[in-house]
Each structure stands twice: as C-alpha cells, then as structure tokens.
Amino acid sequence: MTHMILCKVIGTLVATQKNEHLKKHKILIVQPVDLDGKFIGRDILALDTADAGVGDTVLIIQEGQGAAQAVRDKKAPVHTVIVAVVDGMEVAVK
Numbered sequence: 001m002t003h004m005i006l007c008k009v010i011g012t013l014v015a016t017q018k019n020e021h022l023k024k025h026k027i028l029i030v031q032p033v034d035l036d037g038k039f040i041g042r043d044i045l046a047l048d049t050a051d052a053g054v055g056d057t058v059l060i061i062q063e064g065q066g067a068a069q070a071v072r073d074k075k076a077p078v079h080t081v082i083v084a085v086v087d088g089m090e091v092a093v094k
Helices: 064-071
Strands: 003-013 026-032 043-047 057-062 078-086
Touching: 003 043, 003 078, 043 057
Parallel strands: 043 078
Antiparallel strands: 003 026, 003 057, 026 043, 057 078
C-alpha cells in the first residue's frame, strides 16, 4: 500500500558516493507536517523527482514499488520519493 505524506523540506544530503541508479537525483531531508504546517513525526530522507528545495512543502510516497515507478527505474534501491511540490492547499471544513 502506497502512502502519500505531506512534508516540508528542511535540508539536503550530500553524498560523494551514490548507487548508480540514484546518481541523477538529489537526496533531501523532509519532515512530515500536518494540514496547518506544524511539524509532526521524524525526519525522513527522500529522493527528489520534483525539483524541490529547502522550505518547499512536498508530497512524498513511501513504498518501494511506487517509489521505483516514480524514479522510473525498477532497480533503484529507494523507498521514499518526493513526487510533487505543493503550490497551495484548500481544506474544506464541514
């Protein structure tokens, strides 16, 4: 089951050595946020496929098969991928 999680990019990870299937992507540090933008949960490392940057609100997926599909490489050893930069949100209140 694939989970989408709303997160804020809080940093970047620099690696001088990377798996050959990951070399064309940045690794960013994200932290889950609630709908009000408050930090919840623990920091997560995520492969960036959406050209995100520090301070951006993003959607991540956490699941190996879905992550490999997002990277378009079934051999990529990845579990968590940034799939979208969030430009805005509207939450309907009942």
